[in-house]
């Protein structure tokens with residue numbers, strides 16, 4: 001019998017996505033959400049939270065490279081980095097490839113995500129045991145409030161804006177992020193699909209813009225996220241991520257990110273520009 005995972009990507013919009021499953025490796029109710037890791041025909045192993053695909057072995061490189069290398073190659077000397085969410089460890093893996101980084105803290109609310117990803121997604125979680133990484137299990141909203149003027153880069157690698165992650169999108173959280181950053185710090189967040197959720201994207205961008213002197217959006221192509229074309233928002237106190245001198249970016253062995261992509265990803269199609277313009 002064939003087994004298919006049906007992700008109600010945007011149920012209200014009448015859209016679902018189905019993946020042929022080879023094997024269910026784990027399925028459990030954690031304290032916070034429904035967690036599954038399944039092995040699929042096309043994308044390999046996949047982390048699914050509350051029925052939504054979070055990351056897969058085949059396409060995770062796009063998201064994790066872009067959410068990490070854009071801010072880390074914008075800041076001239078990032079030493080201390082915070083990831084809020086991201087319990088799979090993919091962002092931590094990419095961050096720790098930057099030699100300037102002395103410490104990377106992962107603040108993930110759900111300890112089961114970290115544990116199961118260590119067990120079933122070692123390609124993604126492999127850097128979580130690096131001595132430069134500290135894993136803190138707790139709510140990112142509280143953590144950021146309690147750590148002022150500490151991080152050069154903060155990466156918000158969160159689930160979609162509902163339930164436990166609702167407070168990770170919007171002005172109140174971005175104010176706390178601003179204060180948690182050092183004087184030339186940079187923040188980045190995954191900010192959803194401008195095609196299907198223009199109102200969400202618009203609000204998140206304008207909330208960030210009200211707080212950060214420099215606010216920019218870029219896009220990347222992620223096959224397993226709704227619409228495939230995903231937005232990220234960067235808020236920066238000083239450096240403009242779209243204006244880095246790409247000739248100075250050192251070589252790194254990557255699959256999506258390149259210096260040219262760094263420059264090009266900030267060029268937005270008209271309909272996306274329209275979503276974020278006042």
Ligand code: AAT
Pocket residue numbers: 049052053054055063084085086087088089090091107108109110113138139140141157158159160164165166168190225
């Ligand atoms: N690296 C890609 C995977 C993710 S998962 C996002 C993580 O954010 C989840 O493990 C979830 O438990 C965690 N999280 C949610 N709310 C909080 C919170 N308040 N504090 C700390 N961690 C939190 C991101 C995928 C993006 C999917 C887009 N559709």
